[in-house]
Amino acid sequence: MLRFIARRAAQSIPLLLVVSLLVFALIHAAPGGPLALYLDNPNVRPQDIERLRHAMGLDRPLAGQYTAWLWSFVRGDWGYSYADGRPVGARLLERVPATLQLIATSTVAGVVIAFIVGILAAVRTGFDRAATLGAIAGISLPVFWLGLLLQLIFANALGWLPSSGRASFTGGGVSDLAAHLILPATVLALAHAAGWSRYLRGSVRQALAMPFTRGARSRGVSERRIVLHHALRNALLPFATVVLLDASIMASGAVVTESVFAWPGVGSLFTESLARRDYTVLMAFLMCASIAVVLLNLVADVAVFALDPRTREQP
Amino acid sequence: MISSRRAPRAGAVVLVLLVVLAILAPLVAPYGMDALDLAHRRAAPSWSHWFGTDELGRDVLTRILFGARISLAIGLVSAAVSVTIGVSVGAVAGYAGGWIDDALMRVADAMLSVPRLPLLMISAAVLSPNVPLLILLVGAAGWMETARVVRAEVQSIKARDFVTAAKAIGATSTHVIARHILPVVVTTGAVATTLAVGRGILLESALSFFGVGVQPPTASWGNMLYQAQTTMSTEPWLGIFPGAFIFVTVLCCNIVGDSLAERASHL
Numbered sequence: 334m335l336r337f338i339a340r341r342a343a344q345s346i347p348l349l350l351v352v353s354l355l356v357f358a359l360i361h362a363a364p365g366g367p368l369a370l371y372l373d374n375p376n377v378r379p380q381d382i383e384r385l386r387h388a389m390g391l392d393r394p395l396a397g398q399y400t401a402w403l404w405s406f407v408r409g410d411w412g413y414s415y416a417d418g419r420p421v422g423a424r425l426l427e428r429v430p431a432t433l434q435l436i437a438t439s440t441v442a443g444v445v446i447a448f449i450v451g452i453l454a455a456v457r458t459g460f461d462r463a464a465t466l467g468a469i470a471g472i473s474l475p476v477f478w479l480g481l482l483l484q485l486i487f488a489n490a491l492g493w494l495p496s497s498g499r500a501s502f503t504g505g506g507v508s509d510l511a512a513h514l515i516l517p518a519t520v521l522a523l524a525h526a527a528g529w530s531r532y533l534r535g536s537v538r539q540a541l542a543m544p545f546t547r548g549a550r551s552r553g554v555s556e557r558r559i560v561l562h563h564a565l566r567n568a569l570l571p572f573a574t575v576v577l578l579d580a581s582i583m584a585s586g587a588v589v590t591e592s593v594f595a596w597p598g599v600g601s602l603f604t605e606s607l608a609r610r611d612y613t614v615l616m617a618f619l620m621c622a623s624i625a626v627v628l629l630n631l632v633a634d635v636a637v638f639a640l641d642p643r644t645r646e647q648p
Numbered sequence: 649m650i651s652s653r654r655a656p657r658a659g660a661v662v663l664v665l666l667v668v669l670a671i672l673a674p675l676v677a678p679y680g681m682d683a684l685d686l687a688h689r690r691a692a693p694s695w696s697h698w699f700g701t702d703e704l705g706r707d708v709l710t711r712i713l714f715g716a717r718i719s720l721a722i723g724l725v726s727a728a729v730s731v732t733i734g735v736s737v738g739a740v741a742g743y744a745g746g747w748i749d750d751a752l753m754r755v756a757d758a759m760l761s762v763p764r765l766p767l768l769m770i771s772a773a774v775l776s777p778n779v780p781l782l783i784l785l786v787g788a789a790g791w792m793e794t795a796r797v798v799r800a801e802v803q804s805i806k807a808r809d810f811v812t813a814a815k816a817i818g819a820t821s822t823h824v825i826a827r828h829i830l831p832v833v834v835t836t837g838a839v840a841t842t843l844a845v846g847r848g849i850l851l852e853s854a855l856s857f858f859g860v861g862v863q864p865p866t867a868s869w870g871n872m873l874y875q876a877q878t879t880m881s882t883e884p885w886l887g888i889f890p891g892a893f894i895f896v897t898v899l900c901c902n903i904v905g906d907s908l909a910e911r912a913s914h915l
Binding site: 347348349351352355356359360362465466469470472473474475476477478481482484485489581582584585588589592593603604607608610615618619622623626627630 | 877
C-alpha cells in the first residue's frame with residue numbers, strides 16, 4: 334500500500350515539472366515579458382523598467398530564471414502582487430475558505446442530483462431519454478449564461494435571493510449566508526451533475542447486467558435491494574473516482590461562477606488579477622490549481638487501489 | 649445514447665441552418681452590421697427589432713448573425729486543429745510506443761492537469777490574440793482527450809491477430825496504418841470533431857465573456873454577453889439571446905456527437 338502510494342506520488346513530480354515549465358513559458362511568451370504592462374505606461378521611465386528587469390532577474394538567461402522561479406515557488410516564496418504589493422500566498426490563502434465552501438456545497442449537491450437522476454435513468458427506461466437530453470443540455474449550457482439567467486429570474490425579477498456576494502454587509506446570520514450560497518452552488522451543481530449522472534447510469538446499468546445481479550434476482554432478492562445494494566455498490570467506486578478526476582473542470586467552473594456571482598473566492602481573485610495582468614498571482618493560481626488537480630488524481634488512484642482488490646493484481 | 653433518430657437529425661438540421669445563416673449574414677440580416685439607430689437605443693424586442701437593440705441602437709439579431717460567423721468559425725476550425733493534433737499525437741504514440749509514447753503522454757497528462765479555462769484565459773491575456781491565433785489557442789488546448797483515445801485504439805489494433813498476420817505475410821507499416829488503423833481512427837476523429845466544435849464555441853464564449861477573447865467592435869456571441877452582463881437587470885435581451893444561440897448550437901453539436909459515438913460503438 335505505502336509502496337503504491339510512494340510510486341504514484343513519485344510519478345506526479347515529473348508531471349508537475351512539465352506543468353511548471355508550461356506555466357513559466359506562458360508568462361514569458363508575452364511580448365515584452367512579464368513587465369509588458371509597464372511598457373505602455375507613460376509614467377514608467379525606460380530606466381525604471383531596466384531597474385525592475387534587473388531586480389526581478391529578468392535579464393538573466395531563461396533557464397536560470399526558470400530554476401530560480403521554481404526554487405522560490407517550492408520554498409513558498411511566490412512573490413508580490415502587482416496590484417497591491419502584498420505577498421501572493423497571503424492573497425490566495427485568504428480567498429480559499431470561500432472557494433472551498435462553494436465547491437464543497439456544489440459537489441455534494443451535484444452528487445445527490447447525479448445519484449437520483451443516474452439511478453432512475455438506469456432503472457426506468459421511460460425516464461432515460463429525458464435524463465439523457467437533460468444531461469446533454471447541462472453539458473452544453475454556458476455556465477456564465479446560466480448564472481446570469483438565474484440572477485435575472487431569482488434575484489432581479491422575483492427578488493427571492495441575493496444576486497451576488499457571500500454575505501450581506503449588515504450581516505444576517507446563517508440564513509443570509511445560505512441565501513447567498515444557493516444560486517452559485519446551484520449553477521455549479523447542475524453543470525457537474527450533468528456528466529456525473531450519465532456516468533452513474535452507465536455503471537449501474539453495467540452492474541445490473543453482471544451475473545451476480547442475476548444470481549441475486551434468482552434468489553428472490555427484491556429489485557430495489559438489487560439496485561441499491563448490489564449494483565450501486567459496484568458502481569460507487571468508479572463514480573467517486575470520476576468526481577475526483579473532474580477536479581480540473583471544477584476549478585474552471587469555479588472561476589466562471591465566482592466571477593458571475595462576485596463570490597469572494599480564489600476564482601474571482603483570478604479574474605480580477607487577469608483584468609490587471611497581475612502575472613505573479615496568475616502564475617501562482619495556475620500552479621496551485623494544477624497541484625490540487627494532480628493531488629486529487631493521486632487520491633482517486635489510491636482510493637481505487639485501497640478499496641478494489643481486483644486492481645491490485647496487475648503491477 | 650439517444651435511441652431516437654429524430655433528435656440527432658434535428659440537431660444536424662439546426663447546425664446546417666446556423667452555418668447557412670452565418671454565411672448569408674450580410675444578405676439576411678435585417679440591418680447593417682454597425683448600423684446605429686440612436687433614436688431606438690436599448691429598445692426591448694419588437695417587430696422591427698426582434699431581439700431588441702443595444703446601447704448604441706444596433707440591432708441585436710443582426711449582431712448575432714454576424715457574431716455567428718466568428719463563433720462558428722472558431723468552433724469549427726479549432727475543432728479541426730485539436731482533432732488533427734490529437735489524432736496525430738495519439739497515432740504516433742500508440743504506434744511507436746517506447747520513449748516517444750512516454751514523452752507524448754506525459755505532456756498530455758500535464759496539460760490535462762492544468763485547468764483548461766484559466767490556462768486559456770492567461771494565454772489569451774498574455775498574447776492578446778486576433779481571431780486566427782485564438783483559434784489556434786483553443787485548438788491547442790483540446791487535443792489531449794482525443795490523443796488518449798486514439799492511442800488506446802491504435803495499441804489495441806496493433807496487438808490484434810489480423811495485424812500480426814498481415815505483418816507476417818509482409819505488409820509494410822504504411823499498409824498497416826492505411827488499411828487497418830486509419831479506418832477505425834477516422835470514426836473516433838469524427839466523433840471527437842463534433843464534440844470539439846461545441847467545446848470550442850463554449851471556450852470562445854467564455855474567453856470573450858471575460859474580455860480576453862474576440863475584441864469589440866467585432867461581434868461574437870461571447871463578447872455580446874460580456875457587454876450585456878452589467879445591464880442584465882434592465883436590458884436582459886442583450887444577454888438572453890446571444891447566450892441562447894451559444895446554448896442551442898453547443899447542444900446540437902453534442903446531440904449529433906453523442907449519436908455518432910453511439911453508432912460508432914456498434915461498428
